[in-house]
Amino acid sequence: MTDESYGTTHAGTTHIDSTASTAGLLTMISDQLGTQLSNRPLRSRTRPPALVLVAHGSRDPGALATVTELVERIRALRPGLTVRLGHIELNEPLLTDTLAALPAGRAVLVPLLLSRGHHVKHDIPAAADAASHLLTRVAAPLGPHPLLVDALHDRLVEAGWPEHGLTERARRRTGIVLAAAGSRDPQAAVDTGRTAGLLALRLGVPVVPAYASAATPDVTDAVRSLAARGRDRAVLASYFTAPGRFATESAKAAPGIAAAPLGTHPALARLVLHRYDTARAAAPDTALTRHLASA
Numbered sequence: 001m002t003d004e005s006y007g008t009t010h011a012g013t014t015h016i017d018s019t020a021s022t023a024g025l026l027t028m029i030s031d032q033l034g035t036q037l038s039n040r041p042l043r044s045r046t047r048p049p050a051l052v053l054v055a056h057g058s059r060d061p062g063a064l065a066t067v068t069e070l071v072e073r074i075r076a077l078r079p080g081l082t083v084r085l086g087h088i089e090l091n092e093p094l095l096t097d098t099l100a101a102l103p104a105g106r107a108v109l110v111p112l113l114l115s116r117g118h119h120v121k122h123d124i125p126a127a128a129d130a131a132s133h134l135l136t137r138v139a140a141p142l143g144p145h146p147l148l149v150d151a152l153h154d155r156l157v158e159a160g161w162p163e164h165g166l167t168e169r170a171r172r173r174t175g176i177v178l179a180a181a182g183s184r185d186p187q188a189a190v191d192t193g194r195t196a197g198l199l200a201l202r203l204g205v206p207v208v209p210a211y212a213s214a215a216t217p218d219v220t221d222a223v224r225s226l227a228a229r230g231r232d233r234a235v236l237a238s239y240f241t242a243p244g245r246f247a248t249e250s251a252k253a254a255p256g257i258a259a260a261p262l263g264t265h266p267a268l269a270r271l272v273l274h275r276y277d278t279a280r281a282a283a284p285d286t287a288l289t290r291h292l293a294s295a
Contacts, residue, residue: 049106049137050082051276052098054124055242056113057090062243064091066263067112073269088123095124099131106135110275112241114143115191117183139279142241142271144194149202151265152178152195152237156203159259161235165204175206175231177222179250180239182211189215192239199237206231212246219253235259241268 053074055067067085075083084102086095099107109128111120120141128136142148156176157163166174178196182188192209200207206229210222217225223234236254240247240261251258262268 047105048081049108049135049280050084050102051078051272052084052086052095052102052107052109053272054095054109054111054113055085055087055091056119057087058242058244059090060242060244060248066242066261069264070112070268070272073264073266074272077269078273086127088119095127096130099127099134099136102131102134104133107131108137108139108276108279110139110272110279111141112272113141114148114180114195114239114241115141115183115188117185117188121185137279137282139275141191142268142275143239144191144198145271145274146198147267147271147274148195148239148262149198151262151267152199152239152259153202154265154267155259155262156235156237156257159235160257161203161259170233171205173231174233174235175208175226175229176200176203177219177226177234177236177254178207178209178239179219179236179247179254180209180211181246182213182215184214195239207237210250212250219250223253223255238262 051074053067053071055063057063071083071085075081082102084098086093086098088095093101095109107128109124111124113120120138124138128134128138153161165171176196176199178192178199180192189209192211196207196209206226208217208222208225210217210219212218219236226232226234234255236251236256236258238247238250238259238261240250242261242263244261247261
């Protein structure tokens, strides 16, 4: 059930003057692409592939509530598109069950994950391979992307970050800890580092990645590293898609302001659809394969 002629793509880095304008430009492109894909002549139109949002799963009840609401936001943005939710572990429905329940046809799996790593490279493609009745594609993870910086900035403002920026005196003393889940895959750190760089450009202060597991530094060490540079006011940006143990532990380790996870921020729903559209448009729409979109 695989067409090897259907390759994989991922939106490359676009260098323009502002992070905000980059996010707007890419969103506009995605919106136009979605319209073009849905407005083909009737004689050639086929039902678009289902969008399967792949969440990690968490024992925190807030995680399931959050991703369920995010699914509804995606459906509202793209009426008529089949959108389903599947979890890698800990929550139902599990991804394998979600895929098994889909009718024979096509699906694009969009990881609700912020970087490359074992789940994106192995677990999700393996679940797709097991769904032999589907032609599938695994989209790139959400990060890095300027839309995530929009969401991170808004969450920081909600937590007390000045909406119009810091004074010069405060700017010289302040740094951001970008708390992420962590992975043993070195590409995950590369992806998180890119997001940290984009956020630093937006805020005008240093941003240091920190990890809740499997990688270093942790939040405490990141705060110390900022203090050693004269940045004695550390603010935590929560680079998690939903509430959970890692987000909670990271916030508790923060010495000052700690933003909430990205959650149901509108930018996430738009970014999920952008990843879906990019994966779908990478090759003729009649063929999908289980290849992983590169990041």
